[in-house]
Amino acid sequence: MTEDTVPEGPNRLRRAKADVEEGHPAHIHHHNNVLMTATDLTGAETICKVSGGMVTKGGSDSGGQFASTRAAERMAEMLAEKEFNQVIVKYRGAGGNRSHSAPGATSAIRALTRAGVSITRIEDVTPVATDGTKSKGGRRGRRV
Template identity: 40%
Template sequence: MATRQQSRQQAASAAARRRKGKRTVSEGIAHIRATFNNTTITITDPKGNVVAWASAGSAGFKGSRKGTPFAAQVAAERAARMAIDMGMRSVAVRMKGPGAGRESAVRALGAAGFQITSIRDVTPIPHNGCRPPKKRRV
């Protein structure tokens, strides 16, 4: 009984060691989701597994400052630093959303040392889907 439990624990610890090993990924995809309120940058490997991510909120910005281009730039630099530590060198950029941080996030990824292979806009466009929110009366 005890030997079976010990062998299970050894197998679990071996699996944990394998999982925690530092992955090296040379190329990946940077998904930039820029909304009016926040900007999220997720860097994945070509299969779609997340390598690194950052957002304006996780970079320390609060409230309306999260939607600014500078906040998107800081978030992109943080995500890029994490991905470069994993050995990533080139990224294909996929942007989504109408936010102010789109271009500044792409510039920050390039300045961080990534070779940008392509930039695609993958913003979903409705074919007359949901009713939009009512116009604001200020």
């Protein structure tokens, strides 16, 4: 079998998957501030790092949608300077029981896409509580 032919059987999918170039993870941590970090695939080497406080003046504005959009645009510029064009987005929210996702995470992902960065995969790596303190409302929930 030559290199140009597509293999037959169950190994053909593995071969095709191995030819796809993987991106570099872009970690988006979000609660009161937007923290965006682009690393290599192992996570040991940091390529660039941007936060919402670096792009806004007000301290309370650093966790909003505007700050996350501006931070994503700046990260896209830094990645373009270093000639990276593919990323894997790993989003991390607040975590715990009954937690809501932060408002600026989706706008940051949209801004990365608009800036020309190709997103290979989006993963939600928000920590989920397996056990712990009793949730508000008790076992049967709030009764009205």
